[in-house]
Amino acid sequence: MQGSRDFEDHSDSPMKEGRIIFYNVGDQNGDVHEGREEKFFTFKGSCVDELKEKLQEETGLDDIVVCSRNPLNAKIYPLRLQLPPNNIDMHVVVVPSLESKHSQVLVV
Template sequence: MFRSGMDLFYNAKTVRLRCHHDKYLLADEDEESVTQDRNGSSKNARWTVEFLQDSQVIIRLKSCYNKYLTASNQPFLLGVTGRKVIQSLPRRLDSSVEWEPIKEGSQVKLKTRYGNFLRANGGVPPWRNSITHDIPHRTATQDWILWYVDTLEIQSSDSSVSSPPKSDGRTIYYHVAEDNGDVDDETSEGYSLNFKGNGVEELTRKLVEDTGLEGIIVCTRNPLNGNLYPLRLQLPPNNATMHVVLVLASSTCEF
């Protein structure tokens, strides 16, 4: 029976993960690779913890580049079982960015939805300092999936494990539309950010910064007919939570 390791992340806002080799999980500067290094003071070793609204046992981890720790399907090397762990920002948040902490003494294992574990590899290059997700079959590598969790920042005292910290401003939930204006799984919450302004232009700049997408039009759905229409000038009052859709200016979507 697995024991949940959520208590090691309880109230955590940002964490570091230290592996058996006494190295830290790092987001590489190429904003895609994930590696391990002894420099735990680097900003690249900081991971923001996101708790899911509909689960008490799953977390997401976001790098300093605003991308998620992702269990990809890409083989690390041809002919071996381990698969690459990368940073990504998928259009739709799916199970590849979800990790289940499982307690092992004072350490934790991070399990994917498909039963693999986040693994810090040792040995000679190209294995040295690499990160994969795998199931260790050899006794000598069992410890490679164990991690110490160092909490660097905690949530505000009025937040709970299942909800993000409260702060000034409003929560903006957003999806990115396909070129034809369609949105995958719009019933899910999608991505989110906290926004303290009131103007559409300011929100657009914030979303460009958050997504890295240029030339976006911030839209919302008409509650009467469900059609998308661009937001104009001011946002609704009282910092009300908003759900918006980002449409690329180059898309074929018609308003």
């Protein structure tokens, strides 16, 4: 089957290359339109800036913040320092930056 080469099944592999990034594009409050389906791709990078660049390519947006959503209070927070260890899959929300000079990445 010829499909997207961004997603590969590694279920029988002891180690997978990269991590799956699941993302939605939200408004500046992190609210995501209910009808939007979460998209995904395989990310082999290791830092927040690389993830931000890849999400800019995927979404076609220039000035973004990549956020993570706190599971306890559902608020979004910018991902700033580093990605979680061990290539664990991530769910993020991409929001437009309020100030292009201070673009950030937020993870959900």
